[in-house]
Amino acid sequence: MDAIAELISKRKRRLQAEKQVKRESSEESDNSLFKKPKSEAGDEMVKFEVGYERVKLEVGDEEAQCSASTTTDDGSLSPESLMTPKDQPSSPEMSMELSKEAFEFIAEQFKSTQTPVVDHQFAAVTGRLSLLNVSKYKVTVGELARRIYGPECFSFSLLGGLLRRAKMPNNTNLLKADLEKVGLTIERGRRRGHLTLFSSLLEEEALLFASDFSKIISTSFPVQPVTAKVFKDRQNQVSLDDLVKTKQIVREFSAVLKADCSPVVNQHKEQTLESEVQDPLTGFSMMTHGFGNPAILAVMSMFESFIDAQIAVLNV
Numbered sequence: 001m002d003a004i005a006e007l008i009s010k011r012k013r014r015l016q017a018e019k020q021v022k023r024e025s026s027e028e029s030d031n032s033l034f035k036k037p038k039s040e041a042g043d044e045m046v047k048f049e050v051g052y053e054r055v056k057l058e059v060g061d062e063e064a065q066c067s068a069s070t071t072t073d074d075g076s077l078s079p080e081s082l083m084t085p086k087d088q089p090s091s092p093e094m095s096m097e098l099s100k101e102a103f104e105f106i107a108e109q110f111k112s113t114q115t116p117v118v119d120h121q122f123a124a125v126t127g128r129l130s131l132l133n134v135s136k137y138k139v140t141v142g143e144l145a146r147r148i149y150g151p152e153c154f155s156f157s158l159l160g161g162l163l164r165r166a167k168m169p170n171n172t173n174l175l176k177a178d179l180e181k182v183g184l185t186i187e188r189g190r191r192r193g194h195l196t197l198f199s200s201l202l203e204e205e206a207l208l209f210a211s212d213f214s215k216i217i218s219t220s221f222p223v224q225p226v227t228a229k230v231f232k233d234r235q236n237q238v239s240l241d242d243l244v245k246t247k248q249i250v251r252e253f254s255a256v257l258k259a260d261c262s263p264v265v266n267q268h269k270e271q272t273l274e275s276e277v278q279d280p281l282t283g284f285s286m287m288t289h290g291f292g293n294p295a296i297l298a299v300m301s302m303f304e305s306f307i308d309a310q311i312a313v314l315n316v
Contacts, residue, residue, distance in 0.1 A: 118142035137204035153193035214298035227309040264290035
């Protein structure tokens, strides 16, 4: 009987402790809705890399502002893939005109004697686009930082869904501890930013998606039939000189995109573009997780082939 009583007593104490933890967690969430957690060193100056421009950000009681935030975290297991009309940005420029916080991702948050960890693998996660063969993709610390500090402003529940971790209090605490080990933090109760179908794609998966898209365009898009159709329906024929000038404009546009040095997976190119050009390109890359620029380049290459086909007809 004493053993049973002791078990009942332990059970009651455990339930009371769990209730207390939940109550404290709820209070903490209410009190720190827009607060950044303090670092272990207090209000020290921590270096961040913002689109390859180094700035200093004071870590402490500074308010965490995600200008792209629109809806609160609903605690769902996996990220929402599609925005409803009420979640859409009020301005088409909103997702590109990012605040300073939207460009923040950690590149060197450790002492100079330590090895930078942004390229280190944090997890291997199953992709979402595979039909039969289940592929796992590497998720780096840098990718997580871009999700947390980028325009999407991932919360714990969204990050847990991306990493395929079941939403349980203990798992959330484990994820929090794992993130802190690599210098990443997520404030409790934060608001998430813009979520799209691309939000569920891993960067490695998005790059493969862009590569397949490019191959399909180059091998399957009917350039010649489209060119013939355009020539047939065109009222005023364009000159050869006009087509050559158009092709040059396309090449100039593509040259800018090819110079993009947005970080994706573990790719880090030296910046050659001006910050006013590179920073928005980085924001666009973060929103599409590396798919956007390669996909646009593939389309521009196809359009250049379309122009070449017209030039060939006029040269006959």
